[in-house]
Amino acid sequence: MLTNNLTVNNNTLYIGNVSAVELAKEYGTPLYVMDENLIRENMRAFKKSFDEYYDGNGLVCYASKAFSCLEIYRIAKEEGVGTDVVSGGELYTALKAGFDPKNVVFHGNNKTIEELEYAVSVNVGRIVVDNLTELENLNGIAQKANKIVDIQFRIKPGIDAHTHDFVKTGQIDSKFGFALETGEAFEAVKKSLEYNNINLKGLHCHIGSQIMDTEPFTHAVEVMFTLIEKIKSELNYEIDELNLGGGFGIKYLENDDFIPYNEYIRECSVVVKKIAKEKNLKVPFIMIEPGRSIAAPAGITLYTVGAVKNIPDIRKYVSIDGSMCDNPRYALYQSTYEALCANKAAEEKNDIITLAGRCCESGDLIGKDMPLQTVDAGDIIAVLATGAYNYSMSLNYNRLPRPAVIFVKDGKSRVVIKRETYEDIIRNDV
Numbered sequence: 001m002l003t004n005n006l007t008v009n010n011n012t013l014y015i016g017n018v019s020a021v022e023l024a025k026e027y028g029t030p031l032y033v034m035d036e037n038l039i040r041e042n043m044r045a046f047k048k049s050f051d052e053y054y055d056g057n058g059l060v061c062y063a064s065k066a067f068s069c070l071e072i073y074r075i076a077k078e079e080g081v082g083t084d085v086v087s088g089g090e091l092y093t094a095l096k097a098g099f100d101p102k103n104v105v106f107h108g109n110n111k112t113i114e115e116l117e118y119a120v121s122v123n124v125g126r127i128v129v130d131n132l133t134e135l136e137n138l139n140g141i142a143q144k145a146n147k148i149v150d151i152q153f154r155i156k157p158g159i160d161a162h163t164h165d166f167v168k169t170g171q172i173d174s175k176f177g178f179a180l181e182t183g184e185a186f187e188a189v190k191k192s193l194e195y196n197n198i199n200l201k202g203l204h205c206h207i208g209s210q211i212m213d214t215e216p217f218t219h220a221v222e223v224m225f226t227l228i229e230k231i232k233s234e235l236n237y238e239i240d241e242l243n244l245g246g247g248f249g250i251k252y253l254e255n256d257d258f259i260p261y262n263e264y265i266r267e268c269s270v271v272v273k274k275i276a277k278e279k280n281l282k283v284p285f286i287m288i289e290p291g292r293s294i295a296a297p298a299g300i301t302l303y304t305v306g307a308v309k310n311i312p313d314i315r316k317y318v319s320i321d322g323s324m325c326d327n328p329r330y331a332l333y334q335s336t337y338e339a340l341c342a343n344k345a346a347e348e349k350n351d352i353i354t355l356a357g358r359c360c361e362s363g364d365l366i367g368k369d370m371p372l373q374t375v376d377a378g379d380i381i382a383v384l385a386t387g388a389y390n391y392s393m394s395l396n397y398n399r400l401p402r403p404a405v406i407f408v409k410d411g412k413s414r415v416v417i418k419r420e421t422y423e424d425i426i427r428n429d430v
């Protein structure tokens with residue numbers, strides 16, 4: 001199994017000591033199920049190695065776009081981690097959950113004026129400024145509110161993160177942030193120092209997602225320090241904070257290589273301390289923003305098999321009651337997943353199938369040519385590691401209601417997000 005909270009007993013898959021088959025019966029399918037203990041363990045693991053390697057001089061912020069709802073912010077708050085949000089909607093959810101705005105970092109490459117006003121009015125801890133238009137708007141908004149706003153700048157360090165093109169963000173050809181190599185980033189820093197209602201605290205980079213290698217991260221640290229050094233020597237301004245973003249890869253398939261997160265953190269901390277010493281700079285307050293690595297491994301999605309269509313010598317389609325609406329990641333990036341039959345979990349995977357959704361799109365697949373037990377109509381399929389970028393990316397295409405999200409913990413289950421109804425689907429229709 002991918003994670004050790006998944007077990008097999010009596011030919012049945014269990015998550016957090018709850019039978020997946022019973023969950024499907026009780027709550028219906030498609031169904032998102034997340035193991036609360038694993039979410040908490042993942043947050044704690046990041047926090048623990050952060051405390052260890054940065055001597056407490058840092059903050060782990062859960063990147064909530066991976067999975068956002070009231071309960072996850074409550075959990076993050078309880079576990080003592082901050083959060084990053086990328087929209088007014090995520091910010092609103094975090095605040096409704098009682099999150100301290102000081103521990104919120106606000107991202108986005110095109111925040112609206114209304115979102116910036118909202119963030120300023122509730123005193124969000126850090127706004128990560130993406131471009132000069134935003135910088136100017138933000139200064140104006142802060143001036144009107146008679147506030148000084150703490151910001152970080154989103155920098156493109158010009159690094160190839162060795163991952164899918166759609167989730168690479170650190171290279172010069174990216175819509176996010178200021179380029180380093182063209183001098184654009186330095187000019188933005190200079191400009192920000194002229195604004196009275198902006199307080200430049202730090203620099204931020206996020207080089208991509210699902211990165212399975214420590215080298216791009218340590219390289220990003222080195223590159224970011226060249227800018228910190230230039231700002232100090234040429235502008236006599238000291239950068240207090242360095243935010244290294246998220247992007248830590250997870251195991252989607254049994255034989256995916258996987259680097260323990262404490263290893264990333266340790267290696268980066270060594271580089272941070274070494275460079276700070278060499279260049280006679282103070283060790284900045286370090287932040288990271290893991291999203292996928294906290295939420296993805298904790299979640300599975302349960303589906304019921306409908307039609308099985310075998311096209312001889314071509315392909316076997318197993319159709320399920322879910323679709324790209326609850327998991328658009330194959331359609332977006334040809335993502336790979338491990339699946340198993342929850343009610344035949346101890347049996348051998350002796351079939352190769354293509355898991356097809358129910359939307360009117362040929363590209364609506366959850367995965368192509370996946371090993372699976374031989375399944376029939378009525379069997380329950382579990383797709384693993386779906387805790388991140390599944391619910392949060394879900395859609396209502398074909399007017400399909402979104403599935404419920406269930407949290408399990410120590411043998412018990414509870415609803416965290418209710419299943420949408422047809423009534424929900426027409427709620428805003430007039």
Ligand SMILES: *Cc1c(COP(=O)(O)O)cnc(C)c1O
Nearest residue numbers: 063206209246247289290291292
């Ligand atoms: C998406 C994102 C993250 C989280 O990325 P993961 O791959 O989920 O860890 C962190 N920071 C920023 C700015 C992001 O855009």
